Amino acid sequence: MYQYNTNSWNSQQQQQQSILEKPPQRTFLENELGRNIDGESSSNERRVPSSSDRDPNKQSGKKRYHRHTHEQIMEMECFFKECPHPDDRQRRELSRELGLDILQVKFWFQNKRTQVKSQHDRHENNLLKAENDKLRAENTRYKEALSHASCPNCGGLSGEMSFDEQQLRTENMRLREEIEKMSAMIPRFAVKPGSLYHNMSSQNQMIPPPSLDQGVGNYGAHTVIIGEMLGANNEPLGALPIANDFEKDIVMEIGSVAMKEFTNLAEAGNPLWLPGSCGCEILNQDEYLRSFPKGIGPTPLDVKIEASRQSAVVIMDYNKLVEIFMDVNQWANMFCGIISRAAIHQVLEVGQTEILDGACQVMSAEFQVPSPLVPVRDDYFVRFCKRKNLESWTIVDFSMDQLRPGSFTKSRRRPSGCLITELPNGYSKIVWIEHIELEDNEVHDLYKSYVNSGLAFGAKRWVASLDRQCERLASSMATNIPHKSIGVLTNSGGRRSMMRLAERMMLSFCTAVGASTANAWTLITDASEDVRVMTRKSVDDPGRPSGIVLSASTSLWLPIPSRTVFDFLRSENSRNQWDILSNGGQVEELAHIANGHDTGNCVSLLRVNTPNFGQSNMTMLQETCTDATGSFVVYAPVDLISMNAVLRGGNPDCVALLPSGFAVLPDGPEPMNNEGPIREVGSGGCLLTVAFQILVDSVPTSKLSATSVTTVSSLIKCIVERIQAVVCSGGT
Incomplete structure (x- = not known):
């Protein structure tokens, strides 16, 4: 038997009783x-x-x-x-x-603090609960929609497509392998001259047999498919945008092939590239066909091929250059002397956020020479941007019209563009390639040698223009301006405003000096005459005077070097020898902004001190720029009160401008000899284009009179005669 210890039990009872009686x-x-x-x-x-x-x-x-x-x-x-x-x-x-x-x-x-934390936690919990309920409801709605979804082509439910999709992928892979085998056999059956493909540009516009080897890499079979989807008519490709994912995938695949070809061309040397007479490298076409037998499509017969490469180091960050090239407005402004108009029609890929890596867009552009005697080139192409590595970018353009059998525009771009590599201190190295196929359009005899040399639309002109514009932008942001020279504008705000105004003046001049009539101008007299005259009505345009504006332009050849003509035209000391508006007065420079290492690149504010005391002095804004491929002298009368506001850093957009000026190209024919003119590039002559704009009536609704056209034509002829008189007499 168990015996309890009564003392121990009593002590436990007393302890429990004390605990119960003690306050909690x-x-x-x-x-x-x-x-x-x-x-x-x-x-x-x-x-x-x-x-x-x-x-x-x-x-x-x-x-x-x-x-x-x-x-x-x-x-x-x-x-x-x-x-x-x-x-x-x-x-x-x-x-x-x-x-x-x-x-x-x-x-x-x-x-x-405990109370605030509890309130904050309760608030966060309520927000998370509400968001969770919203996501649950959205998830339920999507599940219900997917459960009732059906394929628009076959009507089957989406859940039943997995096995069929797998079968289609397998069949697609088998067909691709078969296409590759056929592509390897097709060179044995190359089309001979006089065959159907050779005569594709004849009157009947016969469609050639589908050549996989001459198609788009391994995707040559898509040539016929694209022709069927987009229509095998002769309408511009720009009228038919990329309509679905299938077409987009094909464009992206072609872009990859074009990017690879362009990269190889940019990094290759001799014998693929040979030294050219115009100072840039020329593509060896025979070696090109051996190196790229497939390329991005066949080269039609009876077309002219221009292919050149140029390299340079420019003062601009490589990421900023990519941003400019992928923004159509910045790109057109950067090359305003070459691009008369440009537009983006479709964005296929935006690329990675803020990087543009993989961006792809459909564009059109009109390229010009600053003369009414050279027809413009209108291209419709795809621009593809890809980051090659951490230090370089590749931007390539390629035309898409070769995917449409029987259709060929007057100008087509094979893989062209630029390779941009980062250098220290904000510099970048540029490798530029222009590879163009075009029909031989009508060019005036005066400019044939210049165009045929490749300088008119070649890589050298693009790179020279880019280098000059990069120096101009660097000058606009400069802060350490020396105070030694008299008239140098050192106010940073005034410098930026004045250069913005000069940039707008240069853009307005370039749109009126070339052969393009797509910039709101109406052609009155053709370039076949001595002077081409255009007109436009300016209404509520803060950048131009209101009324009817006439623009007259003409081109001629001068037997002296282009640099000599450029220095003569830009100098304020010799201006009264040709400028009718100066009326024989002396020209004084009031302000000056240097735009690069060449003294000819500058923006100036000039004042004409007229000898007639009853006539007020005239103020003019002038920009002069020069590079290895051409020079410009552009000027416009401005209001002195408005310019004072601009010099203080005011808004330049409200200053009305009607620019006039000159475009000087460095190459032209030699003087006449017994056998006729010799038109070889680098002969020492120059090609001069003179353009003049004037407000003939301040009322936009007024009718244009024939007298106004005659007056403007006579005015520009008088300027040309004065320049020729000075040149022929050796006064420069």
Whole structure:
């Protein structure tokens, strides 16, 4: 039998009885928070010992709580907004100011932080719960939509397409392998001269047999498919955009082939590239056909091929150059002397965010020579941008019209573009390639040698223009301007405003000097005459005077070097020898901005001091620029009050301009000899284009009179005669 220890049992009973009779101990959190009998927030009060607690005669069950006054709470609330975690010094100051114990202040702030955190957590939980409910509802809606989805082609449910899709992918892979085998056999059956393909450009426009080897790499079979989808008519490809993912995938595949070909061309040397007479490298066509037998499509017969390469180092960050080339407006402004108009018709890929890696867009552009005697070249092409590595970018253009059998535009771009490599100190290395196929369009005899040399539309002209414009942009951002020269504009705000105004003046001049009539001009007299005259109506245009504007232009050859003519035309000392508007007055330079290492690249503000005291002096804005492929002297009369605002950094967009000037090309024919003119590039002569704009009527609704056209034509002929007289007499 078990015997209990009665003493031990009694002691346990007494201990349990004492525990039951002893008041329950409050936890630390309960002591901190307390109980608010009146419903007040527990964080605003703390229990303090009352007189009943200190008096042993009072009942221990009755407890009194200390409530903070409203003023004390407000003071601590305000302090909490500024500093939720006061240190010991701040708590002592609060306790002294509020008449509270230091511990009361400490515990109040602890409780307040706990309360705020709890409220914040509850708010976050409510937001997450609402978002979770929204996502659940959206997920349920998508599931219901997918459960009822069907294929638009076959009508089958989407869930039933997985096996069929796998079968189609397998069949597609088998067909690709078969196409590759056929592509390897087709060179044995090359089309001979006089065959159907040779005569594709005849009157009947016969469609050639589908040649996979001469198609787009291994995707030559798509040639016929594209022709069927886009229509085998002769409408421009720009009228038929890329309509679906299938066509887009083909374009992207062609872009990959074009990118690979361009990269190989940019990095290759001799014998693929040979030295050219115009100072740039010329593509060896025989070696090109051996190196790229497939390429991005066949070369039609009886077309002219221009292919050149040029390299240079420019002062601009390589990422900024990519941004300019992929923005059609910045690109057109950068090459305003070459591009008369440009547009983006479709964006196939935007590329990675803020990087443009993989961007692809469908574009059109019109390229010109600054003369009305050279027809423009209108191209429709795809621009593909790809980051080659961390230090270089590749931008390639390629035309898409070769995918349409029987259709060929007058100008087509094989893989062309530029390879941009980063260099230290904000410089970049450029390798530029222009590879063009075009029909031999009508070019005036005066410009045939210049165009045939490749300088007119070749890589050298693009690179020279880019180098000059990069120097111009660097000059506009320069801050360390020397104060030694008189008239040098050093105010940074005034420099930027004046250069913006000069840029707009140059753009306006270039749109009126070439053969393009697509820039709101109406042709009155053709270039077959001595002077070509165009007109336009200016209404509510802050950049031009309101009314009817006439633009006249003509081109001629001069038997002296282009640099000599350029220096003669830009000098203020010789201006009164040809400028009719100066009226024999002396020209003074008021302000000057250098735009590069060449002294001929500058923006100037000129004042004509007329000898007639009854006539006010005239102020003109002038920009002169020159490079290895051409020079410009462009000027426009300006209002002196408006120019003073511009020189102080004001907005230049409201200054009205009607620019006139000259375009000087460095190559032309030699003088006449016994056997006739010799038109060889680099002969020492130059080609000069003179353009003049004038406001003939300030009322836009007025009718243009024949007298105005005759007056403008006579004015420009008079300028030409003056220049020729000085040149022939050796006055330059």
